[in-house]
Structure formats: structure tokens, C-alpha cells
Amino acid sequence: MRRFSVWIGLGCLIPLLALAATPRANRLADHPSPYLSMHGQDPVHWQTWGPAAWDAARRENKLLFVSSGYYACHWCHVMQRESYRNPEIARLLNENFIPVKVDRELQPALDARLIAFVERLQGQAGWPLNVFITPEGYPLVGTVYLPPDRFGELLRELARQWQESGEEMAALARAAGQSMAPGPLALPAAPPPDLGKRYAHGLRKQTWELADEMAGGFGEQSKFPSVPQLRVLLAEQVRAPDERLRHFLQLTLERMASQGLRDHLGGGFFRYTVDPLWQIPHFEKMLYDNAQLASLYLQAATVLDTPAHVTVARETLDFVLRELAVDGGGYAASLSAIDAAGVEGGYYLWRPEELARLLTPDELAVVRRHWGLEGAPELEAGFHLRVVSPLAEVARELKMPLATARQRLASARRKLLAARAQRNLPRDDKVITAWNGLLLSALARASRLPDSQAYREAGQRLHDFLLARLWQDGRLVRARAGGRIVGEAGIEDYAYAVDGLRDWYATTGAEDAGKRIRPLLERAWTDFYGPDGWRLSRESWLKFGAGEPVLSDDVMPSPSARLLAVTLSLEKGGERAALARRLLAAGQDIVEEAPFWYATHIDTVRRFLP
Structure with a gap:
């Protein structure tokens, strides 16, 4: 609100x-x-x-x-x-x-x-x-x-x-x-030298202006995951290691995973928290968040050498595969914040008397300390689970072996999950092309893990669904719902579908994925790039705003940056590659005014401009 x-x-x-x-x-x-x-x-x-x-x-x-x-x-x-x-x-x-x-x-x-x-x-x-x-x-x-x-x-x-x-x-x-209507897009003849380094300096500077170095994340009120920015900052940490940045990234990822943004029973992340300490979320779960966060934690596990982040990513994907899968291989858009009784978060919250009825005293002793379930619930409908004390600390406090504490926590989780399964949470079954493209990228990355057969099989089914059900008459569709095509695809659908297919092809060598990348990319250029820059859709009756020289990150990465990255990874020379490089240098005043919101564009400049 x-x-x-x-x-x-x-x-x-x-x-x-x-x-x-x-x-x-x-x-x-x-x-x-x-x-x-x-x-x-x-x-x-x-x-x-x-x-x-x-x-x-x-x-x-x-x-x-x-x-x-x-x-x-x-x-x-x-x-x-x-x-x-x-x-x-x-x-x-x-x-x-x-x-x-x-x-x-x-x-x-x-x-x-x-x-x-x-x-x-x-x-x-x-x-x-x-x-x-x-x-x-x-x-x-x-x-x-x-x-x-x-x-x-x-x-x-x-x-x-x-x-x-x-x-x-x-x-x-x-x-x-x-x-406010933009004029024709003016492109530089050639990118200026050291543009990427200049952008990166501005990005780091604005990152520290916005960063909460005490609690992780960005801002001082509500906290969002800011995945596009975190992914680019991880890439910057590889390019130019910095201990302050490493500490901040580790803190942010740990707080998002351990506190109220994450579902500690069923896996997966909520959209954002209403407070700056990551305690209380708005309880909707979105496919686009969870697909991106799974990729983010897998990337972080490599960059920061933190195997625990692989567990977070696996549990996030397991949630998606278990609770968002629809018939045919695609994945639903979201789970509602409001349960069937009309209570926000009611599906996820626990009253003290419920916990006492469902768990043994020994199990309750562990989860009370681990999840901070002592005193009165912070919400009217009950406790929201989040890690307050590490399990090793709980075991020491209760004078029990860590293995025993783990067993009791695992038993409590099974019982609470079984009880929660009896509740009803509405789901939005729309299968949205863009968001499923993001998930295909995450499954491609996860398919490289040990014991990843489930992710590889899910990715193949999603790949087949995208090509058979979300591609019609030479174009992508925005979504399928109720067995019907709904909506016309926009630039983000093409950008993330192309990205997903490219990642799947790179991981599996799937010929169908490889064959569709260039036609999709060509359609995206034809439909969404013009004399005034990048457009979000092919046409609009709304007479406000039009083309942009560069599209910003939002909760998802800049689709123009994604399309430019795929173009330059495929085209090493020729007119299209030259245009793509000039577009990477377009809109410099916009990018330098707010580099944090153009992180994906900056990352693409760093990758493809000398």
C-alpha cells in the first residue's frame, strides 16, 4: 500500500x-x-x-x-x-x-x-x-x-x-x-573508454548509500530481496574482491534465509518484509522471486564459498516443484497472502495452543528456542517462524547432543507440515512465460549439482511446455490460464524465455532449445526495439511514455540488458552486434544518475564492452 x-x-x-x-x-x-x-x-x-x-x-x-x-x-x-x-x-x-x-x-x-x-x-x-x-x-x-x-x-x-x-x-x-514523450534515440558513435569501470564505481557508491550494513539488504523501511542488484554485486565481488562487500553480501543472504522473509517449514521466500529487520513479511509467494532467489543462492555458494547456500537454493526449488507445478510441465504464478478464511498469513502462522497440541514437550522445547516461539505471538493470528537461535546454541542450552536437537527439529517440522497441509491456501494458476523462463534458468543451474536428477527432469518438462504451449504461430504468448491463452507477450517474456532456453541449452545441449533462441531473439528485436528505443509492449492505447534508451531493473532484471547480453554472446560481428554495443553505451546520463537501478545493464556493459 x-x-x-x-x-x-x-x-x-x-x-x-x-x-x-x-x-x-x-x-x-x-x-x-x-x-x-x-x-x-x-x-x-x-x-x-x-x-x-x-x-x-x-x-x-x-x-x-x-x-x-x-x-x-x-x-x-x-x-x-x-x-x-x-x-x-x-x-x-x-x-x-x-x-x-x-x-x-x-x-x-x-x-x-x-x-x-x-x-x-x-x-x-x-x-x-x-x-x-x-x-x-x-x-x-x-x-x-x-x-x-x-x-x-x-x-x-x-x-x-x-x-x-x-x-x-x-x-x-x-x-x-x-x-513527457521521448524524442528519437541518439546513439553514441562508439562507447567511451572505461565506461564499465565508471559505471561500476557509481554502482558501488550508490550501493553503500542504500545498504543497511547492520541488518543486510537495502533501505530503512520495508525490505525486498533486490535480486538483480545482489546478483550483479556478486559478479563485481569476483571482478574486484572487497572485504566490506563480501561481508555485506554474506550478511544479507544469511538474514534473508534465516529470518521472516523465508518459509522455514515448506521452503520458498515471501515477496518482502514490512520491517527493516526481515521479521514480518507480506505473505504472498511469487514464482519470479523464488526462481531468481534459487539462482542467486547457487551463485553465492560459488562466489562466497558457502555450501549452506546450496541448501537454501535446493529447498527453494523443492518448494516450487512441489507447490507451484501445474499439469503439463509449467509453473503457477503465485500463492496468495490471504488464506481461505480471509486471514493474511493465516496459512503460515501458529497459535501457542496448536503448537502444544501437535508437538511433544521435547520437540516444543527445541522449536521454541530455535524459532523464537516464547511469550505472546507478534501477530494476532499467531507466531511466524524465523530463526532466533542457531540449533547448536539451542542444543548447548538444553544440554543435549546437536544430533538430538536436529532430530527433534526435523520431527517437529514433519508434524507441522502435515498439519499445515490440511489448511487451504488459494493459488493463482496462470503460467506466465517470463517467470517460467526465469525458473528454467534456475533449473539449468541446479541441474549441475550432485543428485540433481529431479531438477533436470523438471527443467526438461518446463522446456517442453514452453516450446509447445507458450509458443504459438511464431510468437510467445504472455500466459496460459484455465486452458486458454491469455495476453500478448511483452519484452520481458522474450528476454527471460531466451535467457532460460540459452541456459538450458548450455547445460544440456538440448537441440530444440538451441534452435529456438535465434528466432525468439529476432522477434524481440523486431517487436520491441525502434527509433525511440526499447518498448515494453508492441502497442498500447495509453498515450504516456514510449521508448527508453535503457530499461531499468525492477523486481526482475532489465529485459533490454538481457536481450543485449544474449545478442552479443551469439553475434561476434555484424550490424546487430555493432548496434548492441552502441545501445550498451546509450542513456549514460540515466544510468549514472541511478546506477543501483541499472545494475543488470551495468553488468552487461562490464561483460561486453572493452
Whole structure:
């Protein structure tokens, strides 16, 4: 949840009188996306993003209300319960706006542009993300979660002002949007000397400005894994070893693995913690996080010589294979933060009386000390498990052999897992191409481990699924859900699928993977690179933002950097390789202003420019 934001440059919110509204109904009940279908019983007349919604907005001269979220999002569920099922708010939306619901996991390019709009105004954004857009396609006002009284007030005020001053509002939104449109991309004739070293210096400098050297990770409030940055910092540690950086990386990886970000029963990581000490997470589990974190811990085990990180990676992949696998070889998008009873984290939390009933006194003595289950639970629904005392310390305190403590902890875990299996946790079964590409890369790396047959078999099934089910008529699709293709693939789908297939081919020599890499790469260049730079999607009705000289890291790595890396690993000469090298030197002012957010691009520069 982030704060409310408005396009302040519009001043007083300022349309032609609306034409008579065409009767509409909620169109989401049968949608294959679990996030969209869960809104199918709302009294709001939700439409899907597409030409029909735009035609209605233009015909009736109404603002589109575009609400973007995802199935595992806690505050999305809260806003649905409080506002979208509220009859009065539904009436305001239905009468005055064209309400459009977007699954951000199916429309990542649209969501990214809306996020950029809100962030440009307020410096931060989040989900649920709600943006009012003019019939021409220019964003006007943006909000995130609002309580129902404030949300209703906003709807009334916007409807009134659009009725009174819509032409002026539309003109101001148009002018503001056009002023931010990029011009043609200017590429340097040749990369400047030592660009990579200059970038790396800036990256390290900003890393130390953001790093929490006491608790690990970055920032002073919520803590996210920041996998793209950590992977690049591990690569930098190989290039230029530094004891301070080594200590910070080890601290961060240890804290993420031992504290509340990780599920200590079933394996896998949650999306982020709400506090700076990694204690209490928002409880959604995302495929993209766990695929990347498995790769990260395997990389760290090699760079930092820490075999314990291999165990973390294995347990993360075991969770994915056990709990996210769908029929046919693909993997589901996420597990919800909210259990079947509507309790955030309820699936993972334990009341003291449950622990006492399920475990023997000897087992309870070990887990209380190891997981810090003494005193009152920190959350209303119960204890969240995290390592408070190392097991060796617990064994000494209880005056027992370490082997006995391990046996009792293992027995307690089995019992708690069996009890947790009786609970119900909703799953979003969408199989998203980009995220499955990230997982294929992780399985390729894991397939090189000893005793890795399960990972190799899972990787082969995923490889076959990607080529047979996510590739249609010469193009990738965004996802499959409910047996149907949903969404058009964007640049991240191509980038991570190409990366995954390349990694799988390098590990296994699979001919099918090798044959598909170049056609996918060519399609990506054709669809997502143009005179204004890199685009997130082939087309958009939204008239805000366009091409970028370089794409930043987000929770996943820069897709443009990934595509450039694969291009230069395959093309040693020729026009495409020359263009790729020039693109690595593009956008230098952007990269040097915020190098931490362009870590993957910087790493690619370090790898491929002299």
C-alpha cells in the first residue's frame, strides 16, 4: 500500500457533457485469470482492457477508471472488500466512469507505464494501482489504496469536475503527457573508454548509500530481496574482491534465509518484509522471486564459498516443484497472502495452543528456542517462524547432543507440515512465460549439482511446455490460464524465455532449445526495439511514455540488458552486434544518475564492452 497521488500539474481538476451511457455489465466472471474472475461478482461493471472499453469512453465521453492489481496482493483484496463490493461506490463508478480491471501480471507493460505516471508525481507507487485516464488515452489522476470514504469522495469530485470542465482537463492532461514523450534515440558513435569501470564505481557508491550494513539488504523501511542488484554485486565481488562487500553480501543472504522473509517449514521466500529487520513479511509467494532467489543462492555458494547456500537454493526449488507445478510441465504464478478464511498469513502462522497440541514437550522445547516461539505471538493470528537461535546454541542450552536437537527439529517440522497441509491456501494458476523462463534458468543451474536428477527432469518438462504451449504461430504468448491463452507477450517474456532456453541449452545441449533462441531473439528485436528505443509492449492505447534508451531493473532484471547480453554472446560481428554495443553505451546520463537501478545493464556493459 502506498500513498494517494494526483497530477498536481493539472491544478484544479478540470469534459464535454457525457452522452447517454450504454448499458454495461460486469464482464469478468468467466475470465481465466483468478484475479479478474474474483472481481466477477462485484457490483462494479468491470470491463477488460481493450478496444471495447476505449470505444465506450470515447462514445460516452467518460474517464476510464483503470484498476491494476494481482491475485496475491493483500491490499487489492482489502480494497475489493471495502470499496468494489460497496453498492454506493459501485454506483458512482458505473454511472460516471468506464471501470476497467487489469491483472498486472497479464499486462505488465501497461502496469509499468501507470506506475511510472504515479511515481513521476509522488516518487512512489504500489498496488492496488488506480488511474483515471481521459478518452484520448492520457492519464489524469492516480491513487493506490484508499479507504472507502476517501475513495467515494474522490469519485464524486472527479465526476463533478469532469462534467463541468472536461475539455480543459483533457487539454491539460494531453499537454502534460505530450511534454513527457521521448524524442528519437541518439546513439553514441562508439562507447567511451572505461565506461564499465565508471559505471561500476557509481554502482558501488550508490550501493553503500542504500545498504543497511547492520541488518543486510537495502533501505530503512520495508525490505525486498533486490535480486538483480545482489546478483550483479556478486559478479563485481569476483571482478574486484572487497572485504566490506563480501561481508555485506554474506550478511544479507544469511538474514534473508534465516529470518521472516523465508518459509522455514515448506521452503520458498515471501515477496518482502514490512520491517527493516526481515521479521514480518507480506505473505504472498511469487514464482519470479523464488526462481531468481534459487539462482542467486547457487551463485553465492560459488562466489562466497558457502555450501549452506546450496541448501537454501535446493529447498527453494523443492518448494516450487512441489507447490507451484501445474499439469503439463509449467509453473503457477503465485500463492496468495490471504488464506481461505480471509486471514493474511493465516496459512503460515501458529497459535501457542496448536503448537502444544501437535508437538511433544521435547520437540516444543527445541522449536521454541530455535524459532523464537516464547511469550505472546507478534501477530494476532499467531507466531511466524524465523530463526532466533542457531540449533547448536539451542542444543548447548538444553544440554543435549546437536544430533538430538536436529532430530527433534526435523520431527517437529514433519508434524507441522502435515498439519499445515490440511489448511487451504488459494493459488493463482496462470503460467506466465517470463517467470517460467526465469525458473528454467534456475533449473539449468541446479541441474549441475550432485543428485540433481529431479531438477533436470523438471527443467526438461518446463522446456517442453514452453516450446509447445507458450509458443504459438511464431510468437510467445504472455500466459496460459484455465486452458486458454491469455495476453500478448511483452519484452520481458522474450528476454527471460531466451535467457532460460540459452541456459538450458548450455547445460544440456538440448537441440530444440538451441534452435529456438535465434528466432525468439529476432522477434524481440523486431517487436520491441525502434527509433525511440526499447518498448515494453508492441502497442498500447495509453498515450504516456514510449521508448527508453535503457530499461531499468525492477523486481526482475532489465529485459533490454538481457536481450543485449544474449545478442552479443551469439553475434561476434555484424550490424546487430555493432548496434548492441552502441545501445550498451546509450542513456549514460540515466544510468549514472541511478546506477543501483541499472545494475543488470551495468553488468552487461562490464561483460561486453572493452
